[in-house]
Amino acid sequence: MVEVLSGPTGRGSYSGALLEVENLHVEFHTRQGVAKAVNGVTYSVNPGETLAVLGESGSGKSVTAQTIMGILDMPPGKVTGGEIRFRGVDILKLPEEQRRRIRGEGISMVFQDALSALNPVFPVGWQIAEMFRIHRGSSRSDAKKKAVELMDRVRIPGARDRVNDFPHQFSGGMRQRIMIAMAIALDPEILIADEPTTALDVTVQAQIMGLLADLQRDSNMGLILITHDLGVVADVADKIAVMYGGRIVETAPVHDLYRTPAHPYTKGLLESIPRVDLKGQELYAIKGMPPNLLEMPSGCAFHPRCPYRREDCATAVPPLYPISGTRGSACHYWREVVDGSR
Amino acid sequence: MGRYTIRRLLQLIPVLLGTTFLINYMVWQLPGDPFAGRCGQRPCPDSYVSAMRAQFGLDQPILLQYWQFLKNMLSGNLGVDFNQVPVVTQLADAWPITIRLALLAVAIEAVIGISAGVLSGLKRGGFIDNVVTISTLFLLSLPVFVTGFLLQWLLGVQFQIITPTVSDEAPIMELIVPAFVLASLNMAFTARLTRTSIVENRRSDYVRTAIAKGLTNRRVVGVHLLRNSLIPVLTFLGTEVGSLMSGAIITEGIFNIHGIGGLLYRAITGQDYTIVVPIASLLVLVYLVSNLLVDLLYGVLDPRIRYE
Numbered sequence: 001m002v003e004v005l006s007g008p009t010g011r012g013s014y015s016g017a018l019l020e021v022e023n024l025h026v027e028f029h030t031r032q033g034v035a036k037a038v039n040g041v042t043y044s045v046n047p048g049e050t051l052a053v054l055g056e057s058g059s060g061k062s063v064t065a066q067t068i069m070g071i072l073d074m075p076p077g078k079v080t081g082g083e084i085r086f087r088g089v090d091i092l093k094l095p096e097e098q099r100r101r102i103r104g105e106g107i108s109m110v111f112q113d114a115l116s117a118l119n120p121v122f123p124v125g126w127q128i129a130e131m132f133r134i135h136r137g138s139s140r141s142d143a144k145k146k147a148v149e150l151m152d153r154v155r156i157p158g159a160r161d162r163v164n165d166f167p168h169q170f171s172g173g174m175r176q177r178i179m180i181a182m183a184i185a186l187d188p189e190i191l192i193a194d195e196p197t198t199a200l201d202v203t204v205q206a207q208i209m210g211l212l213a214d215l216q217r218d219s220n221m222g223l224i225l226i227t228h229d230l231g232v233v234a235d236v237a238d239k240i241a242v243m244y245g246g247r248i249v250e251t252a253p254v255h256d257l258y259r260t261p262a263h264p265y266t267k268g269l270l271e272s273i274p275r276v277d278l279k280g281q282e283l284y285a286i287k288g289m290p291p292n293l294l295e296m297p298s299g300c301a302f303h304p305r306c307p308y309r310r311e312d313c314a315t316a317v318p319p320l321y322p323i324s325g326t327r328g329s330a331c332h333y334w335r336e337v338v339d340g341s342r
Numbered sequence: 343m344g345r346y347t348i349r350r351l352l353q354l355i356p357v358l359l360g361t362t363f364l365i366n367y368m369v370w371q372l373p374g375d376p377f378a379g380r381c382g383q384r385p386c387p388d389s390y391v392s393a394m395r396a397q398f399g400l401d402q403p404i405l406l407q408y409w410q411f412l413k414n415m416l417s418g419n420l421g422v423d424f425n426q427v428p429v430v431t432q433l434a435d436a437w438p439i440t441i442r443l444a445l446l447a448v449a450i451e452a453v454i455g456i457s458a459g460v461l462s463g464l465k466r467g468g469f470i471d472n473v474v475t476i477s478t479l480f481l482l483s484l485p486v487f488v489t490g491f492l493l494q495w496l497l498g499v500q501f502q503i504i505t506p507t508v509s510d511e512a513p514i515m516e517l518i519v520p521a522f523v524l525a526s527l528n529m530a531f532t533a534r535l536t537r538t539s540i541v542e543n544r545r546s547d548y549v550r551t552a553i554a555k556g557l558t559n560r561r562v563v564g565v566h567l568l569r570n571s572l573i574p575v576l577t578f579l580g581t582e583v584g585s586l587m588s589g590a591i592i593t594e595g596i597f598n599i600h601g602i603g604g605l606l607y608r609a610i611t612g613q614d615y616t617i618v619v620p621i622a623s624l625l626v627l628v629y630l631v632s633n634l635l636v637d638l639l640y641g642v643l644d645p646r647i648r649y650e
Contacts, residue, residue, distance in 0.1 A: 069554050070553075071550050071553050071554050073545070100556050100557075100558065101556060102556070103553070103554055103555065103556030104554070104555050104556035105556060108554070109554045111547065111550070111551060111554075113547065116546065116547040116548065117547040117548060117550070117551045118548060118551065119548040119551070119552070119566055119569075119570070120548070120570070120644070120645070120646055121569055121570055121573075121643070121644060121645060122569075130555065130557070131555060131556075134555075134556070134557055134558070134561065135556060166645045166646070168645075168646050179551075182551075182555065
């Protein structure tokens with residue numbers, strides 16, 4: 001074990017939040033120029049808490065998660081500022097070997113497309129068992145026994161008979177369960193789920209979300225749920241961080257956010273959900289296109305698409321204004337948004 | 343898989359019949375009389391020519407000759423060549439040497455080609471990558487006989503590290519440089535194929551997963567990345583075993599190795615079909631069997647492949 005996992009900052013002895021991302025900046029250096037993917041993201045997760053990170057493609061939500069995991073391709077990616085503290089230790093400053101040991105043991109990740117994320121040429125049981133063999137030095141037979149237990153735990157029917165099957169022999173939902181089994185194998189404190197249900201049928205989506213919620217309750221781990229689907233997060237999340245153009249534009253406890261959104265973007269997202277009581281009416285859509293990361297709009301990145309726009313929105317970058325203890329909105333005119341006047 | 347193998351083996355029969363018939367037919371259709379020039383300065387007497395034609399059945403129709411050839415192949419009795427030396431003993435002397443040369447060449451291809459490909463693929467644009475790209479381009483653009491004569495002259499004559507020609511018993515140590523020459527083209531191709539495969543798979547999702555699992559870099563590359571990247575490379579190496587054997591003709595000529603290449607060359611110039619036909623047929627068989635083995639190996643390497 002390394003110092004990060006035991007010693008003065010070991011499990012439970014640190015008083016701050018379990019995982020804190022602070023003012024993180026990530027850039028990609030491409031042939032076309034510098035793409036600013038993450039521009040000062042700050043969030044935190046505590047044991048047993050679920051943070052939903054909401055945003056469209058290119059909002060920086062996945063890049064933030066990949067930076068936490070340390071699986072960002074560098075180059076072209078580059079962390080240009082900020083800290084990621086796990087139990088109070090800035091893991092961005094740790095040597096690679098210590099970071100490697102945190103992966104799987106401390107922080108784990110579930111990916112979107114389990115078919116391509118699982119190795120096609122190894123049996124699923126072998127891939128789960130690898131966690132125990134590498135991190136814990138378990139014997140092959142012990143590790144395999146634990147793999148079967150985990151497959152049972154994520155409710156794969158007939159786990160014992162299927163442990164030697166290959167990923168392509170499973171359905172999409174079952175494959176995602178195997179990914180989850182692999183991620184929770186070592187009982188991590190933080191689980192990052194990057195769009196875990198996007199590639200699945202709606203009925204299977206609900207099962208997977210339910211499974212994640214159950215597993216979290218049993219083990220009291222912190223869950224970061226990355227999604228672009230507002231409907232998925234309502235039941236399971238405790239708090240939500242809405243991202244746009246590499247920034248957090250609104251953060252709030254989940255029910256407050258649904259009841260009274262305090263940022264025009266969040267409000268637009270909520271209004272563009274189809275509702276049964278408004279059947280027959282034209283569906284609302286946020287005008288314009290997501291920002292080009294190579295040429296970010298000046299001032300507030302959302303201002304070209306914003307119905308509340310004033311002149312100063314194009315020049316002054318809005319900070320995350322505190323609304324109440326746990327809420328914040330990065331809009332100069334959040335009061336108007338909350339009041340509903342447009 | 344068992345049924346698939348049996349079906350594939352049964353498929354070999356018509357292919358073998360067809361190819362061996364074509365070999366027989368074409369060889370007997372070649373212009374010139376094989377016996378006319380065997381009596382020094384003067385033309386051979388008619389009595390000799392007709393006696394020889396009768397002995398080797400050249401006066402019979404082609405179908406009958408082919409039937410005789412099949413019977414001989416199946417019984418293992420290939421008779422004697424035009425000099426009345428048993429064909430089987432000549433083949434038995436030559437085959438082991440060529441097989442040794444070919445296996446050594448495959449080993450060189452695999453070890454050097456794959457290592458070079460992996461190293462250059464992992465650090466694309468780095469120093470090793472440039473060295474590998476340039477040297478493989480060099481090897482690919484040189485014909486085998488140029489590489490062969492060059493190495494023979496350089497290592498054998500100038501620096502005298504090796505003996506320029508291989509002795510009759512063809513010990514492994516003397517075969518290393520000839521095997522390298524024989525392997526050179528395929529080795530360069532193997533390196534490039536491996537490099538492409540590594541580059542392609544390095545950014546794949548399952549490699550990212552392997553990193554996210556907290557595996558050591560050595561394990562991510564050595565187990566997860568390599569296992570997937572080597573599937574096309576091993577298939578290539580397997581299918582090339584057959585062509586390696588026939589390609590040995592040039593290399594064996596340069597280094598004076600008494601394998602089937604040399605035997606085949608002498609038999610062709612002497613128009614001795616009793617040797618040309620069995621060797622060509624055996625080369626076909628080697629090619630077919632190695633292809634079958636590769637197809638079966640493919641299913642072992644990639645579980646997504648289904649045999650029905």
